[in-house]
Amino acid sequence: MPGLITNGLAVGKRKRDDAVPNTNGTKPRKAPKTAAKTDNTQTKILLLEEQILESRTHYNNIVELQSLVNNVTQKPKTATLAAVALCRVFCRLIAGEALVKHNNTSEADAQVVQWLKARLRDYVDSLATNWIGSPDASQESTALTLLMRIVKEETSQGSKRSEQAWRTERSTFNMLVEALLEKTEAEGARQEFVEKYVEEHDDIRFYTFSAVRQYLKAHAEDEEIDDNVVGHAIELLSQIEGVPGSAEQLEDWYGEPPAEKKHQLFSLNAHRKVAQEAWLAIFRSPLTRDHRKAILNIATTRILPWFATRIELLTDFLTDSFNEGGSLSLLALSSIFHLMTQRNLDYPDFYTKLYSLLDDDVMHSKHRSRFFRLLDTFMSSTHLPAAMVASFIKRLARLSLQAPPGAIVWVVPWVYNMLKQHPACTFMLHRPYHPAHSIYTQANPKWSDEGMPNDTFSMSESDPSHTGAIDSSLWELQTLESHYHPNVATLAKILSEQFTKRDYQLEDFLDHSYATLVDAELGRVEMKKTPVVEWEIPKRIVTEEGGGLNRLGGLLENAIALS
Incomplete structure (x- = not known):
């Protein structure tokens, strides 16, 4: 067990100085216990982090920090401190290639690499599952920032490994997108993800479309896709406004830019194709009336710009929506008219x-x-x-x-x-x-x-x-x-x-x-002109002057008898 670091401070008891008595008649003020406890917890977390980075013999501290992260419901502040510390640890380990298995890696070192990868997956899964969709907006935002910081490191370690970090099903990025699609209460996280990352970086936008398409396609084959997931996918993609107009605009990267100039990230057609496939995956999903209405409201502004080709597929969806009737028919015709006037669609x-x-x-x-x-x-x-x-x-x-x-x-x-x-x-x-x-x-x-x-x-x-x-x-x-x-x-x-x-x-x-x-x-x-009013108050309503019921009274009598 690692020894306690004292940083040169004395550990003996401090003697009371009797030469300076308290003369003001009041009791000395004590530091708040909560603040002291927080300082002690922070000091402990920083110590665990420092030991991990100093020597691999302290890697078990990751498990202890992870237990604090998992205890976010009871101790949210402590969990946040531990989550930030673990993020720094994993970023340092990824940058130092501690999670990479080389050809000359020994069997013992390979086991350590596998163990670290498992701990990283536990950490990412904890943030994506328990923090994304949290009612605490600051906690959710923190989780999104930490996960994207991990993504930054994973996608900045060489072309081959960066590509795997973007596309692998259980990578940090794909687990984050999966959480954004599945969590019902993650509206704030979806909006922040688009505003801070998708709209600012071309590679994140490209792989977000790819991840959504991959998720919907995988679950559509199993027939397990939920209506809420489809709605969240529409909500996420509908917020993407930035559509590149030329290949020269593809220059803002979050991860390491591809080494090859022929890479698909440099191709405008590739960006359009992956966006088309994502939207087509949504069209093929089981859509409710509200889903169709949400899509039709943004069809001409957010979806059509991606469809430079394959307009007929978008037209088929619009025709199906028209057949739904009601307000959907009008919305669908509006999009079809736009295609007719702007894209020369023959309809x-x-x-x-x-x-x-x-x-x-x-x-x-x-x-x-x-x-x-x-x-x-x-x-x-x-x-x-x-x-x-x-x-x-x-x-x-x-x-x-x-x-x-x-x-x-x-x-x-x-x-x-x-x-x-x-x-x-x-x-x-x-x-x-x-x-x-x-x-x-x-x-x-x-x-x-x-x-x-x-x-x-x-x-x-x-x-x-x-x-x-x-x-x-x-x-x-x-x-x-x-x-x-x-x-x-x-x-x-x-x-x-x-x-x-x-x-x-x-x-x-x-x-x-x-x-x-x-x-x-x-x-x-x-x-x-003053309106002319001719209104005479009748003397009788249901009877005649000579006695007996009038026509209205007779009808009323018959109605009462039939009832």
């Missing part, structure tokens, strides 16, 4: 799928404003066929008959803008196909007896190019001139006037609801 069914989203639900949906914004973007091209544009206009006009006022106040100005962009559709304003048209009622006063022509528009047709809307009329919008809400009625009259106004700014008509429309009315300072 002939785009407007057919967009047309299928126009139903009663979208007029009442909480995502209505977002849908209208995207719809205006999708329909902004002046090169769209007039028959297709007419179908969208007619369908929205038909849906507006049962839509809330907040939706109608956007539809009317949008139709106005579309008619100005596509003059071939303006004939829909003047065809007397329906008695709601004043033109038709004046020209055909006996329409109720003789009948009227049928509307050529087919609401059930799924192809917007064959609905017959271009030969129909917008009688629905003229009907809105008699809407119960005065704002809607007034706005609908713009289609009956000359088109002399500029295009409407549609943003001004979004985000309206019953509440906002009522608040706007109630918020008026002055009324131009």
Whole structure:
């Protein structure tokens, strides 16, 4: 057993100095026991560390320090001191190649090397398992820093060993990534890992993508992958914003840079390929609706830049997401439209799928404003066929008959803008196909007896190019001139006037609801005209003046009897 180091200090008892008595009448102040105990613990840990580095005969001190690290729940401060000390020890041992087995290494030394490697794995496993995901944010951050310090040493010991340290399944780096994927409460660690390491170093970003792909692929084959793991993988990769634009930008390394210039770390295509494979591994995993929504929200900004090639694979995922229905369909179409306009993707069914989203639900949906914004973007091209544009206009006009006022106040100005962009559709304003048209009622006063022509528009047709809307009329919008809400009625009259106004700014008509429309009315300072109120309090509700029940009373009596 190693002897106690006294550093030349006397170990005998110190005698009390009677010549200087305490004259102030108070008891001498004692040092806090907690502080003294902490100092003693720190001194002991530093002593154990110093002995390990002095001689290999004290390697067993690693086990003692590891026991302090494992006791993090009861003594977190002591565990932190021990963890930092062990990190310094292993970094020194790795730098001194004490964990490397050479060709001329004796059998006894080889056993020591194996023992040290096992202790290093215990240390890494303890931090990754017990510290990452800890409710104590400082403790979690400490563990991440210590593990990445070990990674720094392991990836700075020659090209061959550095490559193994990045890729080996049970290496420190891969065990850290595995913990970030599996720990539910590790949001802070995942964010810090990306901000401090992935975004700053090209090699860490490359091997992070590789580690995620390797983990998902291994567990997908065993059919043991958890939904939470997939969500954590999406969360981790979605925070990676830095996409290199050229090979010259690949110059920031955390570990030792490769000696060969032909190494894949210097290849931009290799970086894109490994990122594509990581995302494709996520696409092939069992995805919930929330997972798909999270992916679609970042598809154009964080995922698409990595897909310089193999766009069809990303398109397949977007098509599958569209088939899920609901808000996912809109998000998927947004990404597909981006591919069409930015990557020249040929997707002939785009407007057919967009047309299928126009139903009663979208007029009442909480995502209505977002849908209208995207719809205006999708329909902004002046090169769209007039028959297709007419179908969208007619369908929205038909849906507006049962839509809330907040939706109608956007539809009317949008139709106005579309008619100005596509003059071939303006004939829909003047065809007397329906008695709601004043033109038709004046020209055909006996329409109720003789009948009227049928509307050529087919609401059930799924192809917007064959609905017959271009030969129909917008009688629905003229009907809105008699809407119960005065704002809607007034706005609908713009289609009956000359088109002399500029295009409407549609943003001004979004985000309206019953509440906002009522608040706007109630918020008026002055009324131009006092509203006329005709309201007479009835003398009787369910009975007649001569006695007995009236019609309403009879209905109420029958309802009570049936109940």
